[in-house]
Amino acid sequence: xxxxxxxxxxxVVSCQQLxxxxxxxxxxxxxxxxxxxxxxxxxxxxxxxxxPKENLENYYLEIPTGLTGSYLIRSNKCNFxxxxxxxxxxxxxxxxxxxxANRGYAKECLYDIxxxxxxxxxxxxxxxxxxxxxxxxPIELEINSFKAxxxxxxxxxxxxxxxxxxxxxxxxxxxxxxxxxGIHIEEDYNTKKEINFKILVPEFKxxxxxxxxxxxxxxxxxxxxxxxxxxxxxxxxxMISKPRIWFKGSKFALSFExxxxxxxxxxxxxxxxxxxxxxxxxxxxxxxxxxYDPNMLYEVRMFTxxxxxxxxxxxKGALVWKTNSIIY
Amino acid sequence: xxxxxxxxxxIINSILDxxxxxxxxxxxxxxxxxxxxxxxxxxxxxxQEEQILIEQDHDREDNIDELEEENQRSNENVxxxxxxxx
Numbered sequence: 162x163x164x165x166x167x168x169x170x171x172x173v174v175s176c177q178q179l180x181x182x183x184x185x186x187x188x189x190x191x192x193x194x195x196x197x198x199x200x201x202x203x204x205x206x207x208x209x210x211x212x213p214k215e216n217l218e219n220y221y222l223e224i225p226t227g228l229t230g231s232y233l234i235r236s237n238k239c240n241f242x243x244x245x246x247x248x249x250x251x252x253x254x255x256x257x258x259x260x261x262a263n264r265g266y267a268k269e270c271l272y273d274i275x276x277x278x279x280x281x282x283x284x285x286x287x288x289x290x291x292x293x294x295x296x297x298x299p300i301e302l303e304i305n306s307f308k309a310x311x312x313x314x315x316x317x318x319x320x321x322x323x324x325x326x327x328x329x330x331x332x333x334x335x336x337x338x339x340x341x342x343g344i345h346i347e348e349d350y351n352t353k354k355e356i357n358f359k360i361l362v363p364e365f366k367x368x369x370x371x372x373x374x375x376x377x378x379x380x381x382x383x384x385x386x387x388x389x390x391x392x393x394x395x396x397x398x399x400m401i402s403k404p405r406i407w408f409k410g411s412k413f414a415l416s417f418e419x420x421x422x423x424x425x426x427x428x429x430x431x432x433x434x435x436x437x438x439x440x441x442x443x444x445x446x447x448x449x450x451x452x453y454d455p456n457m458l459y460e461v462r463m464f465t466x467x468x469x470x471x472x473x474x475x476x477k478g479a480l481v482w483k484t485n486s487i488i489y
Numbered sequence: 490x491x492x493x494x495x496x497x498x499x500i501i502n503s504i505l506d507x508x509x510x511x512x513x514x515x516x517x518x519x520x521x522x523x524x525x526x527x528x529x530x531x532x533x534x535x536x537q538e539e540q541i542l543i544e545q546d547h548d549r550e551d552n553i554d555e556l557e558e559e560n561q562r563s564n565e566n567v568x569x570x571x572x573x574x575x
Contacts, residue, residue: 238557268564273553282541288553297571338570340563368556372563374571384571 177434179280182420182467186283190395191367192487193316194470195276195287196462198223205400205472205484207314207390209290217258222272222289224253227425227462230278234289239263239270250428260291268293269388271370283468288368290314290390297386300375301330307485314390318489319364326355331375331385341371341389350375361391368392400487401463401471405446406478413453413478416446417463424449425462 187194193206199222200210213220224232226247233244234255240263247253264270274287292312299311305325307315317323329337330353337350344360354375361371373387404415417424417433424431426449433447451459459475474482 235552236557237552237554238561267561268568269560271553271557271560277545280538280541282544284545295568297568338567340566341559345566368553370556370560370563372560372567374567376571376574380574384574386568386571 179422179466180420180433180435182422182465182469184399184420184465184467184469185395185397186468187394187398187470188284188286188468190398191392192394192398192400193287193392194400194468194487195274195285196225196470196472197274197287197289198225199289203472203482204314204486205470206316206487207288207290207392209292209312209314209388209390211311212257212261212291212293217261218256220257222255222257222260224274224276224287225462226251226253226276226278227430228278228423228464230276230281232277233275234272236260236270236272239267239272240265241270241272249430250425257291268295269372278464281464281466281468283466285468285470288314288390288392290388292386292388294386296383297374298331298383300373300385300387302387302389303328303330311386312388314392314486316392316394316487316489317362318396319393320396321488322359323488324358326357327361327389329354329356329373329375329387331377332382333377333379335375335377335379338374338376339371342366342369344371361389362393364393366393394489396489398469400484400489401465401469403471403473403480403483404461404463406475408453408478409450411453412450413459414448414450415461416448419444419446420465420467420469421447421463422466423464425460425464426451427457427460 196203196205197208199208200220202208202210227250229248231244231246232253235242239261241260243255245253260272261270270291272289272291274289276285276287278285290312294311302309302313304327331350332352334349334351337346337348337354339346339356342363346356348354362369369391371389371391373389375385377384401421402418404417407414422433424433431449435443455477457476458481461473461475463471472484473480
């Protein structure tokens, strides 16, 4: 009898594995989704910052990892390559001094970032951009409620063609120049220039970089510069959906889609397994109950083995942060 | 197909007959099956890990050469114009 019980337990335990994600991986369908922190900004997938004039050693690119694995960061034009391993909750941190050490005369550096997590068949990908403003001034960009100064990086799923234009704003009137992705535009502007989304972001191109210049007629005003990166990803992949949240007595409850294998809430890691008596392809959501603290900011990071990721932040039961650079 | 099913039934009946005569043998048989299953699981997991490493190795080959080339051209074109002012 004891042997039978032992064998049964062995069977159940040996079947444990991470949930299967039936949605296609982000990387295979062109979606950048690594969490990036730098220049006081947080974004998922792609992030752009301006190169400071001095003290480069005080500025960093930070990549929270949450799990265990390895990373690879490369820029061919700026002669940079770094790879290494990370363990649970470690933050990969690289200074601008190191990133730009061998950039030579390059005015802009693109860093391709890959994260490989142990036991995850699919990797995660990100893109970081550092732009040298030189002596030019920042141009402002508005797309509905989205606003950015000097640099922006956005991702749109294929098939999405919002009617909203890209609106570039600068002082006075003058000449507007845009170059990138096989497109060259030179037209007059009057304090602002609107460019149709479809012109800038054709469906067939995955990632496009545009450099925008605005030269005021008034020679005393320096020209303005903007660096825009737009990526198209295939709608066959998706970001992990927002957790459902509710309160149960004094507890703060969250539930996640079945495909989620790991969740990091602040510094605590939760692992969801399946197998044995629990289906790995099911639809049953995973639940977590936390002691509720109204003064605490809950940072919820979610991973699937198929290389999908998302981050949401909650405070006082309300969503206070989600990425605004991925539109899907 | 029917033959195979009949053969399986015969094997099961034989096992049950043996176990009636000697219950210890049934326990040993189950134990051996469990060991065999555990070993298969272990081999499968090892194979899966190897596939993951192959996949991740393949992922390292992506690059952004074309993007960087285009970006450099655009920067040169626009910045030169801005410096000359017209």
